[in-house]
Amino acid sequence: MKITIVAGARPNFMKIAPIIKAIEQAQHRGKKLTYRLVHTGQHYDKKMSESFFEELNIPAPEVNLEAGGGSQAEQTAAIMVRFEKELLENRPDVVVVVGDVTSTMACSITAKKLGVEVAHVEGGIRSGDMSMPEEINRIVTDSITDHFFTTSQTANENLLRSGVQPDRIHFVGNTMIDTLLSNIGRLKDPEISVRGVKLQERAYFTLTLHRPANVDEQSKLRDMMHAIIEGTGQYPIIFPVHPRTARHLEELSIMDERLHFVEPLSYLQFNYLVKYSKGVITDSGGITEETTIMGVPCLTLRDNTERPETITIGTNELIGTNPSHLKPYLDKLLKGDWKKGGVPPLWDGKASERIVAKLIELYN
Template sequence: MNNPTPAPRTQHSILCVVGARPNFMKMAPIMAALGELGPDMAVSLVHTGQHYDVAMNHQYFEALGIPQPDINLEVGSGSHAVQTADVMRRFEPALDDKRPSAVLVVGDVNSTLACALVATKKGIPVIHVEAGLRSFDRAMPEEINRILTDQISDLLFTTERSGRENLLREGIDDSRIRFVGNVMIDTLRRNLDRAVPVTQILKDACKDGFLSNNKGYAVLTMHRPSNVDDPATLRTLLETVLKISSRLPVIFPMHPRTRAMIEKFGLGEMLDVPELVQLPPMGYLEMLGLMKDARVVLTDSGGIQEETTALGVPCITLRNNTERPITVDEGTNTIAGQDPASILSAFDEIMLSGGKAGRVPEFWDGQASTRIAAAIHGWLESGLRS
């Protein structure tokens, strides 16, 4: 008696999209987890080129073990409208060529929304990782990207439970939402032992003696237009940082946008003080090394708010709001805005008491990507609807 031939297994394909460096940290563990599902899951990567510094991109891809992109759209810089339109125009033929089972986007950059729009108009399901985060500040371009991407996504993965509440309030069906935790923390945990020590970073920058007083140090990152595009605001923030540097040395890895604005407004000379060291943009492992041993981090970055909470390092956020409230409610983050008095008050408290102890939030356990991969596989197997 002949044995019946088993039915062929269905192969699913996921087209993953990255556009900017914060996307790389989120995508690395997701692609690894999807790859572990075996031959039934084909995974390919599109890099839109929204962040187009070749050396920095290579540094991140290599450090995080991300495979080289199957497709690079090489979009480059431009206004929000130009960049979003260029991504859409270049992504469409790539999508037509691949015809994946679903498109997976992460975060809230222009590439996220642009690729989600193209996919959904072509009837291809969209998966959004890091859904439901809200600052409730629609002056932030990222907030618009977040809201619109969530509205057209078929499967939405949240990093904290408040994300589900935000999505339900906006009319997203609960069956589309999965609480999985934070993939940024997967990447952090997997790379913490590989972080480049601050001593090595300073040595490479010929600043060996910068921390000779053993006070510790602060880290500053700043890049948002609301902080760096207005000369008065930028000057005020830099003057506040200089006051901090007189009490605690400051290490300032400078974003290209920030450096350009400092030069444009003629503010470079004010930073030429011995208590502050300016560094070029850092790779992931270098930035991780700077953060993990800092006494305090001052930032306007959303991702760094999360990473400092996971590391237990006090964070002062130079914004009036955050789309990551769990970093304030449970973590080490304090919202200080752009007001010098508020920033210095938060700094004083950290110097006096060590700052908020905080705790690592639920599902920030290094396994978010595994939960995401399992949920995607089950969703695809069940026909994209359950």
Template sequence: MNVLLVAGARPNFMKIAPIYRASLACRSVRCSIVHTGQHYDQEMSGTFFEELEIPQPAYSLNAGSGSHAAQTATVMVAFEEVCLKERPDLVLVVGDVNSTLACSIVAKKCGIEVAHVEAGLRSFDLAMPEEINRMVTDAISDHFFVTEESAVDNLLREGKPAASIHAVGHVMVDNLLHQVECLSRQDQSLLNGFALKEQARPYLFLTLHRPANVDCRETFSGIAEALNQLAQSRTIFFPVHPRTAKMMREHGVNLSDKVVLLPPLGYREALYLWKDAEAVLTDSGGLQEETTALGVPCVTIRENTERPITVELGSNVLAGTSPGGILAGFEQSLAKKDTARIPPLWDGRAAERIWKVLTQGEGHDHPLT
């Protein structure tokens, strides 16, 4: 089986890495990694791939940034050439970025089967570009690999055949547990965040980048007000996304001196900081899941989430974007910590289950309860 694994940005590689590693145990499978280059990232050096224990991409499409339409079109044109050359049996896409949508469409038009990892997640908010990418990709996929029960329900409600929906767990958690193990063997005093972490306990960890949160001056200012109140009693480590840094300057957003502004961090450096935080505040989808997997309280600075299992079972709280909501959400997340649970099948073996489905036809049922 000739398979193309598609990644569009650095977080996607965290998801395909365990899939690639697990493929090495399947003699009938040959995987090639395709990096669409949707986001330029100077951190993605040779060391980056070494840490993930995967090879450099077989194909780099260098799509670059641009509007959603321009970026999607660029990826589609470049990926079509790869498909015509490789003639793969399967294209496997992950998550909800523009590259996921673009490569799925190209594959189907070339008569190639598509497998979607993290299928069925829904925020029901069509103002989110990611929601459109998820819905369209699922509309044309052949294999649906899901992380939680809500995704199964969504796909069945949308008319997808039950035999094509496979509960496998979460490849992001596969990678997370792998990286935690790697950290345990590493000299942590060599990490950039070591001194910061030793000097500030308890501390919070923050990520903030969604346009809905940082592009609007009023919304961003309200979030900053809540952060400054939290910073009165604890340090907040904040690796600042380039988009967020730009909007902070344009809006004149001022943060407390106890909100420590950091450059964008590598995956392992960020994990080293947030895994021992009192709580994580984020508008990211992935961090909601990763904190749930490690039992770290999480405050999601959004009005909705496509990952409801993290709220239902984990210590994640959907706080909204108002100062009062964020502060209340922080207290609620701490209170939920003692009763939080890890969702079924989030055990680090999702990638193995994916290959069992694809190579052996196993796993047609979806017991996630």
């Protein structure tokens, strides 16, 4: 069996690392399968790409399509043109795509048009928000996917409602959690100091913002930042700034002695920061999964989520994008009244083993 694995952007790298490891373990057991790793180049900044390959021991990709930059349409077109050439020269039995970035959708379409089957890792998740590019990517990808590897019962139900046959849905767990659990003992202290004093455990907040609903409109971003500063008491706020957000913050000149902007961190450094936070304030979906596993309170500044299990089972709460809604949740956290949370089913570090076992069953 020949597998092509596609990775394009930062969220993909955490998801492919354990799959590659599980494939290599199967090879050592004598299973007849090979893989070819294709990096589309959607993220090309070192901190957003190369450092993840180094830290997570991901082998160098066989090819980098170097399709970064440009508008969404330009990037999609570049990925499709270059991935088509790749598949014509190195035709696999199945293309494995992960997550919901532009590369996921573009490579799925390209593969299907060439008659190559597609397996979607993290298939079936939905936010219901069509203003999110990721939601469009998910829907398009899942409409042509052959086999779905899902993270939750909710994802299974979403697929069944859309008409997917049950024998194409494989509930395996969460590969991002595989990566987190296998690296939890390797996390690296980013050694951030505040006024010359090293950060203390549970004595700071971690903040991330990047979604257009929060950062593109200056008045909303200003009001949200003020609400965060006001609601976090006397605790420092550590903000690894996404390049998209940095541009807007510079224009607003938002400053406070407790607010500390830092460069984007590597995977091991960022999760160290998260693990020892008093709480995390974010608009990222993936971070809500990691905080759930680490038992860290998480406040999500979005009006919807494609990962409801982080709320119903985990440590996450959906706050919304209205800044006035934030303070009551922060008050609850500061009083020590935050829910304990639990771990969703099959988030046990073995999702990738299940994926590879099913691929062998399907394609060998």
